[in-house]
Amino acid sequence: MTSNTLTPGIIAGRLPADQLSENFSDLHPPLDDHEALVAADRCYFCHDAPCATACPTDIDIPLFIRQIATGTPDAAAKTILSQNIMGGMCARVCPTETLCEQVCVRETAEGKPVEIGNLQRYATDTLMAADVHPFERAAATGKTIAVVGAGPAGLSCAHRLAMKGHAVTVFDARPKSGGLNEYGIASYKSVGGFAAKEVDWLLKIGGITVEHGKSLGAGLSLDRLKADHDAVFLAIGLAGVNALNVEGEAKDGVLDAVDFISDLRQAGDVASVEIGRDVVVIGGGMTAVDAAVQAKLLGALNVSLVYRRGRDRMNASPFEQDLAAAKGVRIITNASPKAVIGNGAVCEIEFEYTDDDLAPTGQMFRLAADQVFKAIGQTLGGDGLPDTEGGKIAVTGAGRTSMQSVWAGGDCASGGEDLTVTAVAEGRDAAEDIHAQLMG
Amino acid sequence: MANLASDFIGIKSPNPFWLASAPPTDKEYNVRRAFEAGWGGVVWKTLGSEGPPVVNVNGPRYGAIWGADRRLLGLNNIELITDRPLEVNLREIKSVKRDYPDRALIISLMVPCDEDSWEAILKQIEDTGADGVELNFGCPHGMAERGMGAAVGQVPEYIEMVTRWVKKHSRMPCIVKLTPNISDIRKPAEAAKRGGADAVSLINTINSITSVDLDDFAPEPMIDGKGTHGGYCGPAVKPIALNMVAEIARHAETQGLPMSGIGGVTTWRDAAEFMALGAGNVQVCTAAMTYGFKVVQEMISGLSDYMDRKGFTSTSELVGRAVPNVTDWQYLNLNYVTKAKIDEDACIKCGRCYAACEDTSHQAIAMSEDRVFSVKDDECVACNLCVNVCPVENCITMEQVAPGKVDERTGLTVSKDYGNWLDHPNNPGNTCAAE
Structure with missing residues (x-):
């Protein structure tokens, strides 16, 4: 069996195991102790800090960074977790570039914010690695x-x-x-x-x-x-997942992006996950980007992310959009799906160009597709x-x-x-x- | 490119950057490489009397403090004088000097506090060809316990006595190296001058403990669970050294006494500052120990460019140029009024100025809801703390309130005349005001 990126159809093992393992390693490798100290030292310990204001969980960011800088990451973790018990996951998945790091004064000054997300991960990982749970239950209330x-x-x-x-x-x-x-x-x-x-x-x-x-x-x-x-x-x-409501939607190979993402997460070995050669993802949010990027990482030859409005209207952050582009995803905007074409299974998908108000232009185009992921919202x-x-x-x-x-x-x-x-x-x-x- | 050639008490060197007596100058191998790298002179690591050499500890000799990214800010050491045989050092000094006649080569000396010991060592070094001697009256650890180093440097009478012996038994130029571990640096400088010293060099290292191990409860650097104070040096000590140099430069008894400036010189700018305060040249150690001998190349190009910009053709035009502007507090002009001014375009809205002023100073900075920071002129005393804590260079500046304008804080019109504390009505000693 010698599948590769050129093999047509929906198959597993397009890439060698070592390539797959590299593709699915940590997006942002964790900071080591020294890197954390250097990164923490860049924090100005702002008064009434904009980063903390921007955090939906109101983490006292300057305080936890100072605790890292002074060699007490466990105390830093407690500062984080007392506001956000899932500070570990948030450190990994928060769109920091549109939250705390966007308003960091060093972003203002130099276009290079303090690495708040990475520092938060450093602190919470340190505490969790020590298997410490820093909170205690109050006396039982009977409720x-x-x-x-x-x-x-x-x-x-x-x-x-x-x-x-x-x-x-x-x-x-x-x-x-x-x-x-x-x-x-x-x-x-x-x-x-x-x-x-x-x-x-x-x-x-x-x-x-x-x-x-x-x-x-x-x-x-x-x-x-x-x-x-x-x-x-x-x-x-x-x-629930929104439907495309176009002709041919029920054809084989047309799937919900959330299921693809979930299957990939739950797969014991990513090498066992099947992916098409020509993949089209429809949608403009984080789910669409996650599906498109991972399709590419699994070895799909062509991955297109198609969104019906302009790029500035996409829910995916600019960072996510750039990540997709860097991984080789082609982002097509201002195009709405019109029909899924194929004999039993999808082989093409037809789009019509639409303006930002979704007004049809009458101009159509088709993309080759052996796999289509729908990521147009959930209900x-x-x-x-x-x-x-x-x-x-x-x-x-x-x-x-x-x-x-x-x-x-x-x-x-x-x-x-x-x-x-x-x-x-x-x-x-x-x-x-x-x-x-x-x-x- | 400005000519950096230096003539310090008759000792010529192609530039004013000398390596201080310390580990970098302990042997021929290093000193040759230092000269190749461009150093103008070297003060050879301190020699002791003939006989079995001193021994050093076999654990850590250095302790340090660091800034961001482990930038070394301060270093301390518990190393003693050379631990190599005297005859080996003398042979190597002679060999190096023969091959580098254009470079300054000074020998640092430390022997027991009796005339015979000094006479003996001076005789032994006579035919090395060295350009001068530096008397190590500063080493604060180890040797001081044996009645040498700082034990001499802390007693002005001893300094004068030993300096006199050296001048009596040698025709070499004599530099006395001063310890900062005293309360008034002018006293040992006066003593050196009275004893006939050609120059002083300062500062030697400062008594220090760099840190305490909080698990073993022992000071660093730690030797088998114990530690001792070491000599502190590096960028952190520069302000202390600059003040001591300035004190000697402007003191009536020591004015004009040539000085070799030492203490945290890391860049050309540091060197220029020492020289502006009266040092004829500078000696460097920690910067070389941190970055290697090559740092001298930046010092040479930097000082040279600076002199070109200023139109100085000789280092002597720089030396002492800032001394007339060093004065006592009582002579500062109290009619000079400034106010902080925040450049809103440059401001990155960190709020450090606000926190510093609101919590620890004069509540003179206002913060709006959208994080615009502005100075309240009616509260600002111009303390400069906001400038010092602001992370953006030149974002906050001190602007002079022009004479004739009203200082909103005091409600008084700013005088155009100079007026100091001596004339001030609040001064109880001011008899004019009392009348």
Whole structure:
């Protein structure tokens, strides 16, 4: 068997094993001790620092960097984790270039911000490598809370509640905890099973039970949860995937990008993952970029990322767009899919050029495709949920829903950007609100 | 390119950059390489009396402190004088001097504090061809415990006595190296002058402990669980050295006494500063120990370019040029009023000036909601702390309030006249004001 990048069809093993392993190694290799000291020394310890203001979880960034600079990374980690219990994952996946690092005064001064994300990873990795969990539970309160969804919002909420002495049960549909951290992030952003390790570490707080294989409508009902617990936190994410709604969409080879990303993450060996020769990804967000880049890393010959509007409207950050381009992904903008063509399986996909207001131009083109990944957004699923707003559970304040004793946060809830760090913040804040309400 | 040729107490060298008496000048191999690299002169590592040489510790001799990226800022050492036999050193000195007649070669000396010992060593070095001697009255560790080095340098009477012996038994130019581990540097300088010294060199290293190991609870550098104070040098000591050089330069008793400036000289600029404060040349050690002999090439090009820019044709035009502007606090012009000014275009909005002023100074900087920082002229005392903590060069400057304008802080019109503390009405000693 000598598959290579030129072999037609959807096959595994386009690249030699060593090349694959290099392709899927850490996107940003961790800082060593000396690199961390040098990077930390660049921080000006700003007054009322813009980076901390930009952080959705309000991490005291100047303080933790100074703690690294003075040789106390464990103290730095505690500063980070007290605000963001998933600081380890956020250090890997946060779009720092549009958050803390974008407003770093050294970005202003030199176009070269302090490496806040890498430093955060250095601190949290150091603490987690020592297998230390720096928080303790308060005395048991006797209150019980159900958290639906073991993603960043759910786990963040569960941890904060457990820390306050409540008994928490977390339910999740999937066999592993972590949500998108485990299933939805490009492999090169979270190597070495980090998501699972972080969950194990987080659960060391105690007082949290996780039940897998359960979701609303599949073993759980919201009414039952409400009746059995003092409060419920919904962190169910967005389980549905938007359709292209074009002719031929059901043909073989047309897949959801989230499934591809998930399969890749869960594959024991990336060499076993099949990929097309001519891959087309439709969408303009992080999911689209993650799918496109990884298709290329698996050895696809041609990978096109097609977005219906202009590049400045893409949800993927400029850093992500540049990463895709650097890996060899061709980014095509202002083109909407019109038809999937092929006899049983996709062999071509037809697009029409559209302007930024999506007005059709009548000009068509086709791309060869043996595999198409759809990444045009996800939708909330489930019945009997609290009131919704814009396709998400409507929340006010710290995640309060239209239902008494039901809170919601993360991607399923209205407001906020759909980022891991936002989900963590929402889970934490909802936990504080639940605690205040239950104990008030 | 300006001519850097230097004539220091009659000792000629192609440039004013000498290597100080220290490990870099301990043997022929190093000194030849230093001369090849371009050093104008060398003070050979201190020789002791004939007999079994001293021994050094066999553990770490150096301790250090670092800045960003492990940039070495301060170094200390517990090394003693040369631990090689006297006759080997003398043979090598002679050989090097023969091959490099245009370079300055000075021999540093330290022998017990009696006339016979000094007479003996001076006789032994006579036919090496060396250009002069430097008396090591500064070494602060080890040798001082044996009544030499700083033990002599801390007692002006001993300095004068030994210097006199040296001048009596030798015709060589004599430089006395001063220790900074005293309360008033002018006293040992006066003593050296009285004893007949041709010049002083300063500063030798400063008593120091660079750090404490917080697991073993022992000072660094640590030898088998114990440590001792060492001699501190490097960029961190430069401000101390500059002040001591200036003190001697402007003191009535020592004015005009030639000085060789030592203490943290790392760049051409450091050298120029020492010379502006009255040093005829400079001696360098830590910079060479950190970066190697090649650093002298930057010093040569830098000083030369600077002199060209200034139109100086000889280093003597630079030497002492800043001395008249070193004065006592009481003579500073209290009618000179400045205010900090922040260049908003250059500002990167870090807020360090605000934190420093608000928390630790005069609450004279305002911060708007969108992080615009501005100086409150009615509170600013012009302390300069904001300038010092600002990470952007020239973003904050001190602007003079022109005479005739009102100082918003005091409500007083700024006088165009010079007025110091001696004339100030608040001065209890000012009899004019009391009347």
